[in-house]
Amino acid sequence: MLIWKKIIEYNRVALKSNEPFLLTRYIGRPLALPLTWIFDRLGWSPNQVTFLNGVFWLVGLLLICIAPLKNDWFLLAGGFFLFWGSVLDIVDGGIARLHKKGSLNGAYFDLVLHLICNPILPACVGYFLTRFYDMPAYLILGIFATAGGWGFSQAARSNIVLQDPHRTIQLANGSEKTYQTLLLDNNIAQASAYTLDWKNILKKLPYEFFFPGNVYIFPASITIDFIVARISSYNGHLLLLSTFIVYTSALFISIPFRVRREFLLLKHFEEESNSKR
Numbered sequence: 001m002l003i004w005k006k007i008i009e010y011n012r013v014a015l016k017s018n019e020p021f022l023l024t025r026y027i028g029r030p031l032a033l034p035l036t037w038i039f040d041r042l043g044w045s046p047n048q049v050t051f052l053n054g055v056f057w058l059v060g061l062l063l064i065c066i067a068p069l070k071n072d073w074f075l076l077a078g079g080f081f082l083f084w085g086s087v088l089d090i091v092d093g094g095i096a097r098l099h100k101k102g103s104l105n106g107a108y109f110d111l112v113l114h115l116i117c118n119p120i121l122p123a124c125v126g127y128f129l130t131r132f133y134d135m136p137a138y139l140i141l142g143i144f145a146t147a148g149g150w151g152f153s154q155a156a157r158s159n160i161v162l163q164d165p166h167r168t169i170q171l172a173n174g175s176e177k178t179y180q181t182l183l184l185d186n187n188i189a190q191a192s193a194y195t196l197d198w199k200n201i202l203k204k205l206p207y208e209f210f211f212p213g214n215v216y217i218f219p220a221s222i223t224i225d226f227i228v229a230r231i232s233s234y235n236g237h238l239l240l241l242s243t244f245i246v247y248t249s250a251l252f253i254s255i256p257f258r259v260r261r262e263f264l265l266l267k268h269f270e271e272e273s274n275s276k277r
Contacts, residue, residue, distance in 0.1 A: 022201065023208050023216055024090065032090035040095050046106050049092035050113065056085030057117040061124045069132050075237075076226050079219035082121075086215035089113075111158060119146040121214055122248045129241055138241075141248045148251030148258060149214070157262045210251060217243055 019025040039049055060081030067074035089110070096106060126142020129135070209217065221240040229235050 021208055021212050022204055024212055027216065028087055028090050028212070031087045032094060035087060036091045036094035036098070039091055040098060044095065046092040046096040046101055047109060049088055049095060050106065050109050053085050053088035053092060054113045054117070056081045056088060057113065060085060061117065061120060064124045064128050067128055072226055072229065072237075075128065075222055079222035082215050083219040086212060115158070118211065118214065119149040121218065122146060122149060122244065122251065125218060125240070125244050126248065129237065129244060132237060133241070138244065141252070142244070145248035145251040148255045149210070157266060160266055210247070214247070217247070 063078030122145040123142040130139040221243040
């Protein structure tokens, strides 16, 4: 009973009260809660958990790439590591909030992992599907989609923001909302104010399909295909293929719109900085 009360206290202190992503709020955080308690009891620092998160993601991506075509257990293991890596991505922030050890270095380390792993996820899935279906087009589509998966435009924006001393001070001393607005997207920062009615849920979920949905939908598709193959004569990856085509096509189409939106936001930052000089 004392352990349960302690976990409830962890839930109050460690988990964000303004979590903007519904998938994270209702799937990731409940799973992260006991892990936050465990890793904290083991004395792990936030950066150590972030490093483990990165290892999980990279192992998951590697397993998807090298998965034998006739042994889908490797592919299932890849989905497992991807999913639980995303849970660890929540745990590190929880420990940081528990001990008030949040830092710009930790935030930057976390961001770098996203800038590496999120873009190459569709390329890895595309490589596996190319091998499985003997269709090079899937790998090409996955590579083209990398720029939309927290790719080049997001990296450019983060680089510009972090080189601005005024913005760096804002990040170091700011709130979670400040971090989300500067390094991610103002729409994400405002999302936590949404009332959870069906209209707003349906409005938000399409955005979450790309992030953080990518680390939920691909493991889910892999798992469902695996189960279907075990209970029927079907031996393909139809759901994974369908998810991949929708995901990468939408990402690729969105690239020019994202680049324009982020450029206009950076232009706003520049004008704001000039007005304060």
